Amino acid sequence: MSYKNGKDFLPASLLKQLQDYIQGEIIYIPKKGQKRAGWGENNGTRLIIEKRNHEIYQQYKNGATMRELICAYHLSEDSIRKIICKTREIVSQAVQ
Numbered sequence: 001m002s003y004k005n006g007k008d009f010l011p012a013s014l015l016k017q018l019q020d021y022i023q024g025e026i027i028y029i030p031k032k033g034q035k036r037a038g039w040g041e042n043n044g045t046r047l048i049i050e051k052r053n054h055e056i057y058q059q060y061k062n063g064a065t066m067r068e069l070i071c072a073y074h075l076s077e078d079s080i081r082k083i084i085c086k087t088r089e090i091v092s093q094a095v096q
Contacts, residue, residue, distance in 0.1 A: 056080065057087035 003026065006015050030036070040046030056069055060080075064072075069080045 053083045053087050056083050057091070060084050
């Protein structure tokens with residue numbers, strides 16, 4: 001996203017009207033009719049974390065202890081528990 005000076009491309013009447021609301025500040029004008037991408041969708045981070053969470057759940061189901069998972073993934077016990085509970089719900093909903 002690049003900075004553009006309003007006086008270079010906006011009609012004078014619109015520029016004057018905008019100046020009534022905001023002067024000398026940078027504003028963001030969203031694209032028309034496009035849904036904004038969710039967190040991590042554009043750079044693949046969301047998929048990487050989903051894959052990691054599924055691995056954690058599978059290892060837990062296969063007998064890995066909490067301590068092993070904490071050490072392997074460098075996450076807190078609370079985070080591991082949340083991942084297991086949430087992934088269990090997702091898997092059970094997919095089965096139904």
